[in-house]
Amino acid sequence: MSTIKYNVTNLNRFMSLPLRDEQVQVTYVWVDGTGQSLRSKSRTFSSIPNSPKDCPEWNFCGSATGFNEGNVATLRLIPCALYNDPFRNGNAKLVLCDVYEQDGSPVAANNRFDCEKLMGQVNCDQDPWFGIEQEFTLFDGATDRPLGWPSNGYPSPQGPYYCGVGAGKAIGRDISEAHYRACLYAGIPIAGTNAEVMPAQWEFQIGPCKSIAIGDDLWMARYILVQIGEEFGVKICFDPKPITGDWNGAGAHINFSTKDTRSKENGLDTIKKYIERLRNHHKESIVIYDPCEGKDNCRRLTGKHDTSNINEFSSGIGDRGASIRIPETVVNEGCGYLEDRRPASNCDPYLVAKSLIQFCLILDNSNNE
Structure with missing residues (x-):
């Protein structure tokens, strides 16, 4: 075509x-x-x-x-x-x-409606903040293969592409740069961008955003990205595993904090409490974090390529192969945020943010803590 x-x-x-x-x-x-x-x-x-x-x-x-x-x-x-x-x-x-x-x-x-309603129950007490690391893949509009890939066969194995610099390594930088500047102009709190592990795959970060703004800002950032791709003749793919085999998939890791996790008095303990609550709702989260109720994300969450196993909940300090990662800086400072690495790249941010509020702050988990 x-x-x-x-x-x-x-x-x-x-x-x-x-x-x-x-x-x-x-x-x-x-x-x-x-x-x-x-x-x-x-x-x-x-x-x-x-x-x-x-x-x-x-x-x-x-x-x-x-x-x-x-x-x-x-x-x-x-x-x-x-x-x-x-x-x-x-x-x-x-x-x-x-x-x-x-x-x-x-x-x-309309998933925004229920998310905003739920946010209203916790905003005053806990002031939730969110950030999303949105990964995506660039596809050549003419060949329908990842941008810069050979028409037959595959490029060199993964290794030089993550945060790479140079021809053949940072494929599609012009689109990423155009999107970065366009988001800043639009007023979207884009925190940064980088080339990802698979060639022609990129990431941008939105946040920190308070409350419902995380969903609004990410959806508008996606809109701007797709239209920029239109002008370059490039398709934007949010599939969580666009290429089978020994290639990284694409996620939308979400960073989450509350007033209590940001407190130096008990921040780290609160994060650990939230993680246990999320452990108790792992299967529910997996369904929510993928528009196809886990059927797409299972191709990505295999326990390989910097992911956890979709059927098992795990957490760890600095562990990129865990369901929930606690950054090393958070442990050193005793407060901060947790990173949920399970959401698929095509997730609905309203549903993801809503579930974190439900499972960490609203549902009665006293019997499970």
């Missing part, structure tokens, strides 16, 4: 055309009915929105976006997070939206 590659020079010519002050382009972005892909459409505002509340409700066809079937399928878009638009610059904005039925109830795929 051939892929059209944009002539960026021609595109920039039109994107540089001036607009009148009362013309503001705003793109509405939402997660579609698959829970995996993002959709968007744009409209012209007569003034610059300063918050999601300044963006009017809109609607779209649910049957054409994986939500439902039938002729009566109009769903509502409720703006919830506003960002600068790195593609149009100027006063243009991106607005992330929740999806609701016409009667005002959230659609089944």
Whole structure:
């Protein structure tokens, strides 16, 4: 299948055309009915929105976006997070939206609704912070193989690619750099980026984010990444094991802390308590951390390639092969955060964050501690 590659020079010519002050382009972005892909459409505002509340409700066809079937399928878009638009610059904005039925109830795929509701129960007491390390793989739009890989066969074995520098090692750096700068411009708290272990695989880190913002910021960062790939003629793959064999998979490790874990008085002890609670809910977490209820992530969580075994819970200090890793710096300082290394690269961050809140802070685990 051939892929059209944009002539960026021609595109920039039109994107540089001036607009009148009362013309503001705003793109509405939402997660579609698959829970995996993002959709968007744009409209012209007569003034610059300063918050999601300044963006009017809109609607779209649910049957054409994986939500439902039938002729009566109009769903509502409720703006919830506003960002600068790195593609149009100027006063243009991106607005992330929740999806609701016409009667005002959230659609089944709206995982943000329940996550935000649960966050409200713990925000005042524990002030949860999150960070996500999002891994992804670049695929050549023309060959449908990882970017820079030979058309037949495989590249050299893993080893020189992680944080690599140089031609043939850091494959797709231009896309990673474009995404990094675009996220900073958008106002997304992107903490950094690096080439990953498998060639053509990269990672970016979002956070620290408080509460529901971790889901909002990661979904918008994914949207920006996918659109940048579109302009480069490159597909962005979030499959947790895009290439079988002796190659690393892709995850979305999540870092989690609360007021108690960040306290020097009992921070490390609280982290260990949370880990035991997560141990008791390992099977439930595995289902939540993979949109296919563990069926995709099992290809990645094999106990090899810096992963734990999907059927066993483990934890350790600095152990990248554990389910939960306690960074060495956290042990040295006696406080900080834990790293849950089980989520798949295509996980829903709202569900992952919600589960950590449920299992660590809300559910009564007193009999299991």
